[in-house]
Every structure is written in C-alpha cells, then in structure tokens.
Amino acid sequence: MTDTQVLAALAALEAHRVDVGHRRIRDLFVGDPGRANRLQAEMDGLVLDYSKHRVTDATLAHLLGLARAADLEGKRDALFSAAHYNNTEGRAAMHMGLRDFSGEPIMIDGADMRPAIEAERDKMLAFAQAVRTGAVRGSTGERITDVVNIGIGGSDLGPAMAVRALSPFAGEGPRAHFVSNVDGADIADTLKGLDLKRTLFIISSKTFTTQETMTNAQSARARVAAELGEAAVADHFAAVSTKLDLVAKFGIRADRVFGFWDWVGGRYSLWSSIGLVLAVAIGRDHFLAFLRGGHDMDRHFAQTPLQDNLPVLMGLLGIWYRNAWDYSAHAVIAYDQRLARFAAYLQQLDMESNGKCVTRDGEPVQMATAPVIWGEPGTNGQHAFFQMLHQGTSVVPVDFMVAARAIDADAHHHDLLVANCFAQSEALMRGRTREEVEALLSAQGLSDFEIARLAPHKVFPGDRPSSTLIYQQLDPRTLGRLVALYEHKVFVQAAIWNINPFDQWGVELGKELCSGLAPVVRDRAASLAALEPATAALIETRRRLQG
Ligand code: F6P
Numbered sequence: 001m002t003d004t005q006v007l008a009a010l011a012a013l014e015a016h017r018v019d020v021g022h023r024r025i026r027d028l029f030v031g032d033p034g035r036a037n038r039l040q041a042e043m044d045g046l047v048l049d050y051s052k053h054r055v056t057d058a059t060l061a062h063l064l065g066l067a068r069a070a071d072l073e074g075k076r077d078a079l080f081s082a083a084h085y086n087n088t089e090g091r092a093a094m095h096m097g098l099r100d101f102s103g104e105p106i107m108i109d110g111a112d113m114r115p116a117i118e119a120e121r122d123k124m125l126a127f128a129q130a131v132r133t134g135a136v137r138g139s140t141g142e143r144i145t146d147v148v149n150i151g152i153g154g155s156d157l158g159p160a161m162a163v164r165a166l167s168p169f170a171g172e173g174p175r176a177h178f179v180s181n182v183d184g185a186d187i188a189d190t191l192k193g194l195d196l197k198r199t200l201f202i203i204s205s206k207t208f209t210t211q212e213t214m215t216n217a218q219s220a221r222a223r224v225a226a227e228l229g230e231a232a233v234a235d236h237f238a239a240v241s242t243k244l245d246l247v248a249k250f251g252i253r254a255d256r257v258f259g260f261w262d263w264v265g266g267r268y269s270l271w272s273s274i275g276l277v278l279a280v281a282i283g284r285d286h287f288l289a290f291l292r293g294g295h296d297m298d299r300h301f302a303q304t305p306l307q308d309n310l311p312v313l314m315g316l317l318g319i320w321y322r323n324a325w326d327y328s329a330h331a332v333i334a335y336d337q338r339l340a341r342f343a344a345y346l347q348q349l350d351m352e353s354n355g356k357c358v359t360r361d362g363e364p365v366q367m368a369t370a371p372v373i374w375g376e377p378g379t380n381g382q383h384a385f386f387q388m389l390h391q392g393t394s395v396v397p398v399d400f401m402v403a404a405r406a407i408d409a410d411a412h413h414h415d416l417l418v419a420n421c422f423a424q425s426e427a428l429m430r431g432r433t434r435e436e437v438e439a440l441l442s443a444q445g446l447s448d449f450e451i452a453r454l455a456p457h458k459v460f461p462g463d464r465p466s467s468t469l470i471y472q473q474l475d476p477r478t479l480g481r482l483v484a485l486y487e488h489k490v491f492v493q494a495a496i497w498n499i500n501p502f503d504q505w506g507v508e509l510g511k512e513l514c515s516g517l518a519p520v521v522r523d524r525a526a527s528l529a530a531l532e533p534a535t536a537a538l539i540e541t542r543r544r545l546q547g
Helices: 003-020 057-069 072-080 095-099 114-133 157-165 184-191 211-228 230-236 244-250 266-271 273-282 284-303 310-324 342-354 386-391 411-430 434-443 448-458 476-497 505-522 533-546
Strands: 040-043 046-049 146-150 175-179 199-204 237-241 257-259 329-335 372-374 398-403 466-471
Touching: 003 057, 003 310, 040 284, 040 310, 046 310, 046 476, 057 072, 057 310, 057 476, 072 284, 072 476, 095 114, 095 266, 095 284, 095 476, 114 257, 114 273, 114 284, 146 184, 146 211, 146 273, 157 175, 157 266, 157 273, 157 342, 157 476, 175 184, 175 273, 184 211, 199 211, 199 230, 199 273, 211 230, 211 237, 211 505, 230 237, 237 244, 237 273, 244 257, 257 273, 266 273, 266 342, 273 284, 284 310, 284 476, 310 329, 310 476, 329 342, 329 411, 342 372, 342 476, 386 411, 398 411, 411 466, 434 448, 466 476, 505 533
Parallel strands: 146 175, 146 199, 199 237, 237 257, 329 372, 329 398, 398 466
Antiparallel strands: 040 046, 046 466
C-alpha cells in the first residue's frame, strides 16, 4: 500500500463517477430485479439496505479496490492487535477490549488486561446494583432516586444517548440526569426539583481536569455541603476517571471511584466505567447485554469479508459521496424516538475522530475528510428540514434507522412510523418529474397557465441516496451493535484517509485561549491592551451590555 496506490484508486473512482453519474438510482432497479435483495448486508438480524445508492457493481468494486489500496484490512488488524494506532498520543485504541467476551487474553502493551478489565467492571456493576437495590443510600439513610452524571463530550454524550435509548429497560432504577454545560443554567435547572438527600452525583471525566466538569462538580459539591453538611459529601458522590490521584484530591471515597485506562478514547468510553450511570439506569444484566452487542459487531468487523461487512460498506459509501461527489454533509435520521440523542452522540464520534486535515504522518491530507454529521428523529424531521433534503440545492446522503418492532409502543403507531421511514427513502430516490407533476395537476383540473406556474415548485429532483438500517428492536444488545457499527464505520473512513481518528488536538486551542481570557472576562477592570483587537472589542461590548 502506498499513497500513490490510494490516489490512483481514488482517481479511478472519480473517473467512474463520471461514467455512472448520468444514471438515476431509480433506473438502476430496472432490469435488475435482484438489486433490492443483493444490496443488503445482514449481521444476525441487523440489516443494512444500501440499494438506494448511486452504486453499481462496478462502483462497489472500485470502493473495495480503494479499501485494499489503503490497506484497510491491515489497519483493522493493527487496531485489534493493540498496536499504538493512536500514534500522536503514543497509545493503543483498545475500547474493544472492554466488551471482549472471548475469554482470550487482552494483550495491551505487553500485559494481559483481561483480569483488570473484568475486576473494574465487576466493581462498577456491583456499585450500580447496590444503588438500584437501595443497599447504597444517601447520608440520611434515604434511598437514591436520582443520579446526576456530571461530564461532557464522551463522558456525557454516549451515556446520555444510551440511557434514553434503553429507558424501557430501567425497571425500578433511579432516574438519570445529565449535566454537561459550564453554563450554570444546566446544573441549576437539573437540580431544581431534585431532593439532594436522595441524589447521587457521578463525576465522569477521563482526565479529571476538564473545566466544565470540574466547575459543575465543585458547584454540586458546594450545594451538597451547604444543604446536607460537609460530611454528607462522601455519601452523595462517586467518580469515574483514569486519573485516580486527582479524584482522591476531590475527596471522593476510594470505594466509589471507578477507573479505566488511557487506551480508551473519551468518545469510545461508554463501554468502560464511564457507563456507570447507564448501568445504574438499566442494571447489570442489561449493561452486559449492551457490551455483548459491541462484541458481536467487533467480531463481524474483524472476520467478515469486506463486501459483506456492515461498517466497511457504510464507511465506503460515505467515502464515495465525500470524495467522488464532494457532498459535505451526512444526515442520520432514526425513526426511533428513543434514539433522539443518537445524532448528537455521533457528531462527536465522527467529527472529533475524523475532522482532521493532516495524515497520520503529519502530511496534508489529499482528500476531503469528515462530513458534517447531523440529524433528528423521524418523523419530526419531516416537518422541519426534510424540505431541504428533497428540494434543496445540496445533496445530503441519509442513514435511516428503524426497528422492525416496537418494544412497548402501540403497534398502530409503529406501523405508521415504519411506513413514514420507508416512504421518505423512496421519495428521496424517486423524486417526481416535471411530466409526473403536470399529469397530476392536469388530473386535478388545473388550467394550463396554473400548471405551468406551479409545476416547477412541485418537481422533486430525486436521486438522493440513503441507506436504511433495520434492526429487530431497540434492546441493549442491539444498541451495542449499532454503537460499535458506527465506531468501526468511522475507523474505516479514517483508514482510507490515512488519518489518526483517536486524537483530538483540534479542541486544544480554544481551551487554552479560554484559560487566558477567563480572568479578563471576570475582572471588569482588567486591561484589554494585550488581547486580539477583535476579542477585546467583544469584551468591551459585553461590559457595556452588562450595565
Ligand atoms: O472535547 C475534548 C474532550 O477531550 C473529548 O475528547 C472528551 O470526550 C471530553 O473532552 C471530555 O473529557 P474528559 O472525560 O477528560 O472530561
């Protein structure tokens, strides 16, 4: 594999785009009755339908050629072998080890981590169960009814998404709340209505230095100390971090501190002790089922030929549109209300991982990388931004997600939900031609003048690609599979672009500037002379408006 081979494969893909570009997706089904079934891949009840893409067999062959030129299989094997894939931070990316039920040793940096992983998980799950059963109580002996996770980024988005997704599995567990933003409104609004005597705070931070989390943690601590007394702090806080020394300084009891390891990236940490709030919310067995789902997908990704491999197919389809068609956005629309936070979670997973402009070797990357990832659940999105998806000037490929059956919702509702989902993907693909519009308007008895006036507005260009992911039901194991599916999809794209998806240097500059600015913002008399003029102007304006 060389850069030259990758660039040659990409050039061939771009040339192929010119060949295939004039063919409408709808027409690809004509004379190919097997297309709809052929362009489906399945992993044990999780089906990816990718028939509504601008792809032919030749396109898929080009994409697989590109994957081989980029040595995707070699890179995947290196990832699973715990090589230091995260080369700029000098560490492995082995979150898969946290959900590995193979019983084999999990070798990382020369040591078998399995015993430590299992011991930490057992300790965390035992605590979660104790909170759920009432064995762990507040300082006044009251049962814990509310758990507040204080964290941000990967220490918030994954757990918040999963708690919501798996709410039918909560049973009698405590309610889970999430505080992430340094905006004081977040913690104030969350604590409103909570009884601190019955509340447990979990401080979740890989580094235990993140400004937002530490600020919120100190505010929560102050509230507990003020309302329940300093001695109560020990009973109302737990923590999850890789920096156990910093946690100790905060004053959290050692038996309520749960660790993990630096080879677990923040946005991949839901599988670790960072999942404590999820474990409290859904209980030990459901949490383990979630991990098992992740392991299912790891085995699928590691062992399935590329052409049948779900994350590989999804990653390559994304490459096709990003690099050959120059589409810069990608929507993820779950027809599943409980996946309401899935797109927000994916934004960090995808954009913090692949939003890079240099290769693993520090050279400028030769291709466009991460598209903008966004989405909202269907059907709500249909009444908001779908207009743009159907008739806007930019094409946005879509991932639709839908369960074959609802966990607990009314079947009539669910059938309507599924019908909406399938109708939208069909509408995006088919579109509606000028001739079809004119025939419809004519059938409605409109005059030729009115038809000519209205027809352009009612034409749908169509040819807008989408995948549909169909799963049996949104249970813990399925959610584990879906999350790991997208993790590996992101990895596949990083492998093609030859970037390191496991670092996030791009978040540093803003953090550094903020530490410098915070004292000047706080002190209204501080001199602004040394600041960037544009920033000084903003501070002056703010001071004026503060009154
Ligand atoms: O936004 C940068 C980041 O480092 C993320 O990668 C991470 O998930 C988040 O901040 C929170 O970090 P921590 O868990 O260390 O508080």
